[in-house]
Amino acid sequence: MKLDRTEEHIQDLFNRIAPVYDQMNDWLSFGSHRIWKQMAVNWSGARPGHIGLDLCCGTGDLTRLLAIKVGSSGKVVGVDFSRQLLAIAGDRQPPFTLSPAPITWVEADVLDLPFPDHYFDCATMGYGLRNVVDIPRSLKELHRVLKPGGTAAILDFHRPENAFKTFQQWYLDRIVVPVANTFGLEAEYAYLNPSLEKFPTGPQQVALAEAANFSLATHYAIAGGMMGVLVLESGG
Numbered sequence: 001m002k003l004d005r006t007e008e009h010i011q012d013l014f015n016r017i018a019p020v021y022d023q024m025n026d027w028l029s030f031g032s033h034r035i036w037k038q039m040a041v042n043w044s045g046a047r048p049g050h051i052g053l054d055l056c057c058g059t060g061d062l063t064r065l066l067a068i069k070v071g072s073s074g075k076v077v078g079v080d081f082s083r084q085l086l087a088i089a090g091d092r093q094p095p096f097t098l099s100p101a102p103i104t105w106v107e108a109d110v111l112d113l114p115f116p117d118h119y120f121d122c123a124t125m126g127y128g129l130r131n132v133v134d135i136p137r138s139l140k141e142l143h144r145v146l147k148p149g150g151t152a153a154i155l156d157f158h159r160p161e162n163a164f165k166t167f168q169q170w171y172l173d174r175i176v177v178p179v180a181n182t183f184g185l186e187a188e189y190a191y192l193n194p195s196l197e198k199f200p201t202g203p204q205q206v207a208l209a210e211a212a213n214f215s216l217a218t219h220y221a222i223a224g225g226m227m228g229v230l231v232l233e234s235g236g
């Protein structure tokens with residue numbers, strides 16, 4: 001996998017935070033991130049028997065939720081370029097539930113997916129779109145591998161235009177970063193706030209999805225506007 005310097009920087013960042021990634025998410029969102037991830041999977045259009053794809057899967061939270069949705073008659077692929085996070089994903093047992101779909105973990109760049117055109121029925125992407133180095137290319141690749149009529153849900157942070165914006169900035173800088181600092185990861189988590197500043201707004205994400213040939217794109221703000229889910233239909 002040939003990555004450019006910026007992609008290598010992102011890859012190294014997530015390989016460094018891998019040992020504490022899940023714990024930090026649970027602590028710092030008081031477990032709420034699991035609700036937001038379930039909402040994204042519910043909105044992904046995943047159905048029993050589907051072939052599902054989880055992009056930027058990390059430790060596999062959304063991948064496992066997708067596997068429950070598509071069930072034993074379906075199958076799910078989780079893709080990430082962080083070997084350390086994928087290793088944790090592979091070690092995790094799926095939650096005890098009625099036979100989830102089998103999961104295949106693939107180490108690859110979501111900007112250059114090793115899958116044929118129109119292969120997947122549904123897809124999810126949790127906190128990945130803001131971290132890829134080329135958002136338009138990522139959306140085009142997602143559209144390419146989805147079947148005509150395929151659906152997807154992309155969960156990420158969102159900058160609210162209300163009082164929660166001040167709270168979100170304060171919380172990320174004054175709570176998240178100091179906690180990360182106790183693990184020697186201050187710089188890695190300090191990346192969060194500025195990454196939100198550069199991240200496209202909901203309407204801008206919809207425009208980017210339409211430019212990537214999605215026939216329908218809707219952005220839903222959740223968690224007081226501090227998070228958002230972009231719901232897509234590939235059309236065709």
Ligand SMILES: C/C(=C\Cc1cc(O)c2ccccc2c1O)CCC[C@H](C)CCC[C@H](C)CCCC(C)C
Pocket residue numbers: 017021024025026028029030032033127130131168171172176188189191192226
């Ligand atoms: C699962 C979450 C974030 C994943 C995540 C995404 C990234 O791009 C990172 C980049 C660099 C380091 C770490 C990450 C990363 O963990 C969301 C939950 C975890 C957040 C760290 C905490 C977010 C808190 C909200 C802004 C406010 C929550 C209020 C609370 C419910 C009272």
Ligand SMILES: C[S@@+](CC[C@H](N)C(=O)[O-])C[C@H]1O[C@@H](n2cnc3c(N)ncnc32)[C@H](O)[C@@H]1O
Pocket residue numbers: 007010011014055056057058059060061062079080081082085108109110111125126127128131132133
């Ligand atoms: C914040 S984590 C999200 C992990 C998981 N989806 C979750 O919700 O917890 C972002 C993930 O995107 C991955 N990532 C970023 N750019 C990528 C790319 N171009 N190809 C593959 N994975 C990428 C990182 O390695 C990291 O695992």
